[in-house]
């Protein structure tokens with residue numbers, strides 16, 4: 001487990017495993033000869049996508065960002081996403097970090113796709129679906145909750161109502177309308193494109209550069225450095241590009257550590273401008 005300790009916060013990068021999908025998914029319109037040099041696919045043209053879920057200790061709270069794939073629908077994740085968990089599930093990794101589900105104070109969901117909201121709920125011993133983090137308040141954008149509960153032909157394969165409707169019914173889900181300060185150091189910023197209600201998380205403390213949990217705006221580091229590289233999953237690709245442009249400027253101005261939600265090779269890095277004027281992500285080495 002990767003851990004980043006700073007005077008202002010501690011970050012544990014928890015994994016809920018790795019999924020495998022056709023390279024055309026994350027790379028969209030990018031020709032295969034270009035992306036396959038960077039991330040060689042397997043014999044079936046599949047590439048790995050990590051499921052990173054940052055756990056933060058900040059402002060005296062335990063905060064979890066996103067909830068992996070969960071365990072309510074193992075058949076779908078086994079047969080469609082080829083989910084592997086060599087290092088255990090998110091819940092097991094949480095235990096390794098020394099934290100119980102009951103200790104989590106805040107859960108921020110960047111969006112409600114099935115690979116980000118799975119562990120938000122689970123079945124109790126009676127088979128009832130309940131919030132996994134019994135004492136937590138959950139946060140998502142109202143726009144995203146609306147879109148997830150009104151899916152269309154393109155989005156219904158990834159919005160599983162059992163992951164989020166029970167949160168709303170239990171009264172633990174706060175629906176945000178735009179930017180919001182969740183704790184003194186932690187705020188969310190709408191970053192539309194992957195879906196219209198997508199949000200990213202920013203931690204700003206006086207002692208060091210910010211931490212940016214960018215979510216699926218740029219699932220791999222390459223997506224942030226290459227403005228035109230947009231996944232095939234993005235519902236509004238031109239919006240992704242516009243959002244990315246403003247995020248690139250913000251990153252160059254503030255030099256945050258950035259967490260890439262699905263990157264197996266560069267889970268954390270910084271955006272830099274090279275001598276030739278190109279953008280690049282430099283992996284965080286510790």
Ligand SMILES: [Zn+2]
Pocket residue numbers: 113115116216219261262
């Ligand atoms: Zn995702």
